[in-house]
Amino acid sequence: MTATATATIPDKLLGWYDAHARTLPWRAPPGTPPPDPYRVWLSEVMLQQTTVAAVKPYFAKFTNSWPTVEALAAAPEEAVMAAWAGLGYYSRARNLVKAARAVAQRGGFPDTVEELRKLPGLGAYTAAAVAAIAFGRRAVVVDANVERVTARLFAIAEPLPAARKAIRAATDTITPDARAGDFAQAMMDLGATLCTARDPKCLLCPLSADCAGRATGEPAQFPVKAPKQAKPMRTGQCYWIERAGAVWLVTRPPAGMLGGMRALPDDGWSVHGNGSGQSPVTGAGEPLGVVRHGFTHFTLELSVVRHQTAAPIAGEGTWWPIDRIEDAGLPTLFAKAARLALAQSGEA
């Protein structure tokens, strides 16, 4: 019997990873010393529910502006929020600053899952990933890729999210003591490139002979998921208030939707079901059009209304130069609204 025939699942997977690992800016090649924990942590937080392609330019921008966790800890939160604009899930950016300051305060990153887990923004997944990838700890790393790979490998038929316990236990049984970081990344690479959600490429998979899901003939049925609810529609207004080449911007409350981000003033659509239609300025505005934007749990149709006024504006805010609007760090919804307003004034 050959070594290949008796190789274990982790051995086969690590062998595949040695030959096929993706090259990524935050990653060390297989078998080489681990990368800077700061870069591992930063990339893992950015990658939460976010694609590799979307993360790459942000990772470059952040490591360029703030090369170390100490540099990030010293940065104004406002600058970090603005740099994060467009990446989504903005509580990540707020927690990023908090965690960086805690790490700088204690003189470096903790190197165990238990201690990492205490940092804001690090849950079970991220704490395990950093411990394994940056510190070589044996940790059970389960993200959406691993969930899918493991559910197929063991043909786990229980639907998510209830199946998470069984999936974690099964992943634990195949996680090796050595090279746990490479193993975790190998599972994620396998899920991202071969064991994909639709149309898994079993013919190229190093684990196909071991895969109970493939043996069923329909590996793509795993993991089984509960049906999803339809997204409701909400409507609202936002206001492009101009005065002398500047536009009125506000900073949103720290918690809630787009929390802590700079924004155009609006009529409260994110708090109530629909917006009130109530402008912060008196007088009739000029309707510029509608921006449609999909959030996780509802779709928004946001009407953009222009006001030109010399009157003071109620509430806190700042007059932002319109020719520097790109630097305001607006989240995508308001960047779209601003684009609409600018296109309209270009025609005027």
Add this chain to the structure above:
DNA sequence: CATCCGTGGGG
């Protein structure tokens, strides 16, 4: 355990 929290790309 359920809900909230963004965004862009692919089928």
Add this chain to the structure above:
DNA sequence: TCCCCAAGGAT
């Protein structure tokens, strides 16, 4: 156009 999905976490 619409739906699904992606290196989840906090409450």
